[in-house]
Amino acid sequence: MRMEAEEYTVLRFWNNEVLEETDSVLDAIDAEIRRLIAQQGAPPS
Numbered sequence: 001m002r003m004e005a006e007e008y009t010v011l012r013f014w015n016n017e018v019l020e021e022t023d024s025v026l027d028a029i030d031a032e033i034r035r036l037i038a039q040q041g042a043p044p045s
Contacts, residue, residue: 009036 011032013025 009032011029013028018025
């Protein structure tokens with residue numbers, strides 16, 4: 001997939017999840033961001 005080659009990450013949610021389970025959606029986004037940061041390691045200082 002071209003997006004993966006460009007290092008994009010796609011998170012998909014149903015509309016009702018975003019509207020009715022917003023906290024869970026935000027938790028999932030936060031977890032993915034944290035995973036990606038940990039995967040990359042600390043930025044150079």
